[in-house]
Amino acid sequence: MPAPEREAIEVAQDSALVEALRAGDERAFLDLVGRLHGGLVRFALGFVRTQTAAEDVVQDAWAAVLQGIDRFEGRCTLRSWILGIVANLARTRAVGDRRSVPLSALQPDDERAVEASEFLPDTHSRWAGHWARWPEPWPDQCLLSRETMQHVREAIDRLPQGQRAVIQLRDVEGCTAEEVCEALGLSEVNQRVLLHRARSRVRKEIARHFQGSKP
Amino acid sequence: MSRALPEDLDCIVAVEQVTDYIEGAMPLQARTRFEQHLCYCPACMIYLRQIKAQIGVSALLAEHKPPPEEVTRKLLQLFRASRRG
Amino acid sequence: MIAWKFLAPGRIAPFTGVQWSASEWLEARSLPGTGIHACALEDLPYWFDEELWRVELSGSISREERQIVAGRGRLLARVEGWPSAAAEFTRACVERTRSRAVDALQAAGRIEDADALREERNLDRLQKAAAALAEDGSVVSGYLFDAIRRRQCPGLCAYVAANAAAVGGLRAHDRERAAQVAWLFDRLGLEKA
Numbered sequence: 001m002p003a004p005e006r007e008a009i010e011v012a013q014d015s016a017l018v019e020a021l022r023a024g025d026e027r028a029f030l031d032l033v034g035r036l037h038g039g040l041v042r043f044a045l046g047f048v049r050t051q052t053a054a055e056d057v058v059q060d061a062w063a064a065v066l067q068g069i070d071r072f073e074g075r076c077t078l079r080s081w082i083l084g085i086v087a088n089l090a091r092t093r094a095v096g097d098r099r100s101v102p103l104s105a106l107q108p109d110d111e112r113a114v115e116a117s118e119f120l121p122d123t124h125s126r127w128a129g130h131w132a133r134w135p136e137p138w139p140d141q142c143l144l145s146r147e148t149m150q151h152v153r154e155a156i157d158r159l160p161q162g163q164r165a166v167i168q169l170r171d172v173e174g175c176t177a178e179e180v181c182e183a184l185g186l187s188e189v190n191q192r193v194l195l196h197r198a199r200s201r202v203r204k205e206i207a208r209h210f211q212g213s214k215p
Numbered sequence: 216m217s218r219a220l221p222e223d224l225d226c227i228v229a230v231e232q233v234t235d236y237i238e239g240a241m242p243l244q245a246r247t248r249f250e251q252h253l254c255y256c257p258a259c260m261i262y263l264r265q266i267k268a269q270i271g272v273s274a275l276l277a278e279h280k281p282p283p284e285e286v287t288r289k290l291l292q293l294f295r296a297s298r299r300g
Numbered sequence: 301m302i303a304w305k306f307l308a309p310g311r312i313a314p315f316t317g318v319q320w321s322a323s324e325w326l327e328a329r330s331l332p333g334t335g336i337h338a339c340a341l342e343d344l345p346y347w348f349d350e351e352l353w354r355v356e357l358s359g360s361i362s363r364e365e366r367q368i369v370a371g372r373g374r375l376l377a378r379v380e381g382w383p384s385a386a387a388e389f390t391r392a393c394v395e396r397t398r399s400r401a402v403d404a405l406q407a408a409g410r411i412e413d414a415d416a417l418r419e420e421r422n423l424d425r426l427q428k429a430a431a432a433l434a435e436d437g438s439v440v441s442g443y444l445f446d447a448i449r450r451r452q453c454p455g456l457c458a459y460v461a462a463n464a465a466a467v468g469g470l471r472a473h474d475r476e477r478a479a480q481v482a483w484l485f486d487r488l489g490l491e492k493a
Contacts, residue, residue, distance in 0.1 A: 024289065025300040033290055038278035055286070064291050065298035092216055112231070114262075119227040125217050125434075126442050126463070129225030134258040138265055143272045152269070171273035177238065196234035203269055219466035220437075220473070243334055251346055255459035268418050277387055 014078040021069050033062070036079065038172050040086050045157070046164040047090035049097060055091050061086045083169065113200035138139035138210060142190040148209065155205035156198075163198035169194055224252040229259050233266055301357050302376075306349035308467035311375065314349050318324060325374045328359070335360075336373035341490065344369055345462075345480040348455040348461065352382040354487070381488045383454075390451040391460040393481050394423075397440070397447045400464050404440040417441070422484070426432065440464050450470050 020028035037058065042056040044061075064085050072081060087166055124127045142148060156167055169175040175183070181191050224232075229252050235241050236249050253260045281287070303344035307313060311320040320326055328335040338355050339347055343366045359371020381404065413433060420426040429449040433434065434442030443464035450456045458480050465476035 007248065008297040021291060024294075026294060029294045030287065030291065033287065036279040037282040037286075042278050059286065063293055063297075066293055067298075069262060078235055089294065114227070114230050116227065119225070122219075125439050126446065128218060129227045129254075131226050135265065137261050137263045138257040138268060141269070144275075149272060156273070156276075167273070171270050172225075172276045174277070175275060192234055192238060192240065193239075196231070197265055198271065199280055200230075202273075203265055207267060219463040242366060243369075243397060247367065251366065253315075253347075254347055255455040257453055 005037075005189060010072060010077050010079070015074055018069065018072060030215065032078075038081070040126055041187060043083065043165070043168055043173070044086055044090045046161060046168060047087070047094045048160065049094075053097065054090070057090045060089050066090070074119075077176075077179055080175065080179035080182040082178070083175070084185075087165065099104060111197050111200075113196065114204075135207065135208065138206070142205075142210065148206070151209045152202060152206060155202045159198050159201055162199065163194050166191055167193040167198035167202065171199070224248055226252075226256060226259050229253075229256070230262055233263055237266065237270075240245075301361060301368075303340060303355050303357050303370075303373075304344060304379075305353045305355045305373070305375075306336045306344075307351040307353060311351065311352045311353075320353075321419045322375060325358075325372050328371045334397055335369040335371060337374060338370065340368055340369045342477070342481050345477060345485055347387075347459045348458070350378040350383050353377065354379060354438060354490075377463045379488050379490070385487055386454045388487065389452070389454055389480075390447075390457040393457045393480065394444070394447045394451060394477060396460045397464045398426070400468070401433070401438065401440040401444045405433070405438060408438070410438075412435075414436075417427070417444075424464075431439060442466055443467070 003136045017032065018027055021032070040061065041051075041054045044057045045051065048054050048057060061082065065082055066086075072078070118132060120127050120130050120132050124130075143152075156164060156172070159167065162184075166180055166186075168181065170177070170181045177188060177191055180186065181188055184191070186194070224278070229249060232241070232245070233251055236246065241249065253263065304396075305488055307320060311322065312318070313320065318326075326336060334450035336357065338357055340363075344352075346366050352377045355369055355373050355374045356376050357368065361370045361479035362369060402414045402418045405417065417426070417429060417433070420429055430441045430448065434445055447457050447460040447464070450460060458477075461480070462473055462476050466473035
C-alpha cells in the first residue's frame with residue numbers, strides 16, 4: 001500500500017488510541033508501550049552512549065508523552081510524535097553527557113554512494129563512468145544468516161548520527177518518510193539524502209563482509 | 216556517459232539516483248532514463264537488487280521485545296499518576 | 301491500440317513487480333506508477349526481458365520517451381520465439397559490430413587487421429583479436445570485444461552495438477537500432493503475432 005494511504009490509516013487508528021489513553025485505559029497504554037518500547041530504546045541508542053542512558057531517555061519520554069497526550073493534535077502520527085520526543089530528550093542527554101560532536105557535522109557535503117574508484121575513469125575510451133567490475137550478486141539466503149544480520153545491525157550503529165537515525169526509523173522500524181521528517185525535523189529532501197548515504201554505507205559494509213568471507 | 220552516447224546515464228550517476236528511484240521521487244522522464252539504464256546494465260540492476268535486499272533485511276532487525284517487568288510497572292505507575300487530577 | 305511489452309518470468313512487470321493477469325485489463329489507477337508502460341516496435345531493443353507479449357492498450361494513450369504510456373492495458377498473446385531467439389539476436393548484433401570494426405580498420409589503413417577480423421570464424425579468437433585491436437587504439441574493435449563478451453545479455457549487447465555505431469555519428473546509431481528492430485520484427489514474426 002502506498003505510504004500516504006498507510007499513514008492515513010495509522011492516523012485514524014491513532015485517534016482511537018489517543019482517546020483511550022486520555023480516558024485512562026491501562027491496557028491501551030501497555031499495548032502501546034509493548035509495541036514501541038524496544039524500538040524507542042534502540043533509536044535512542046543512536047544518540048546516547050550507553051544502554052542505560054537510552055533506557056532512561058525512553059522512560060523520560062513516556063513521562064513526557066503522558067504529560068502531553070491531552071494536547072496532542074493528531075496532525076502527525078502518534079509514533080512520530082513520540083519519536084520526536086525521544087530524539088529531543090536523547091540529543092539533550094547526549095550533550096549533557098558530553099558525547100563527542102556527531103560525525104554528521106564533519107561529513108563532506110558530497111559523500112558518494114559508491115567510491116569513484118569502482119568506476120572507469122574519464123580516460124576510458126568506451127565506458128567512462130561505468131562499473132569497472134560488476135558487483136557480485138548476493139545469494140538470497142546469505143543475507144538472512146544471523147551473522148550477516150548482526151553485521152547489518154553493527155553497520156547501522158556505526159553510521160553518523162543523522163544517517164543512523166533516518167535509516168533506523170525508515171528501514172528498520174518501517175516509518176514513513178513523513179513520520180521521519182516530523183520526528184527529526186528534516187525536510188523531505190534532507191531526509192532522503194541522509195537515507196541515501198546511510199543505505200550506501202551499509203551496503204558497502206555488507207559487500208565487504210561477503211568479500212571477506214570468501215574462500 | 217558512454218563515450219558514444221553522452222546523454223545516457225553513467226553507472227556512477229545512476230547509483231546516486233537509487234534512493235530517489237525506490238522512494239518514487241523521480242519525474243517520469245528521469246525514471247524512464249533510470250529504468251532504461253537498468254535494461255542495458257546488469258551491474259546496476261545487481262546494485263539496485265542489493266539495496267532492496269538490504270532494506271528487506273533491515274526490517275528484520277526491528278525489536279519487538281516488551282520492556283522488562285520492572286519498567287512496565289514503573290510506567291504503569293506513571294500512567295495512573297498522570298490520569299489523576 | 302496494439303503494442304508490445306517485456307515482462308519478467310511469470311508475467312511480472314520488471315520495475316513495479318506487479319503481476320499481469322493472463323487476459324484481464326490492468327488499470328493504471330491501481331498501480332504505483334503513472335500508467336501502463338508498453339513498447340512501440342521501435343522501442344523494443346531498449347526494454348529487453350524474458351517474456352515478450354503482444355498487448356492491447358486503451359484509455360488515454362501518450363507517446364513518451366521510448367515508450368507508450370496508457371490508461372489501461374491487457375496481455376493478448378505471448379511471442380513464442382522469445383527469449384529462445386535471444387542468442388541469435390545478440391549474434392546478429394555482434395556481426396553488425398564486426399562489420400563496423402572492419403570498416404573502421406580499413407578506413408584507418410589497417411587492411412591486414414581488417415581482413416583478419418572479417419575472416420575469423422571462431423568467436424573466442426574473434427574476441428581476443430578484437431581486444432588486441434582495442435589495446436592498439438581501435439575503439440570500434442573495443443566495442444566488438446564488448447559485444448561478444450556480453451552476448452548473454454540482449455539489452456547490453458544491443459546497447460554496445462548501438463554505441464559502436466554511434467562512433468560513426470547519430471544517423472549510424474539510428475540505423476543500428478533500426479536494424480535491431482527489423483531483426484526482431486522479421487525473426488519473431490511480430491506483424492503476424
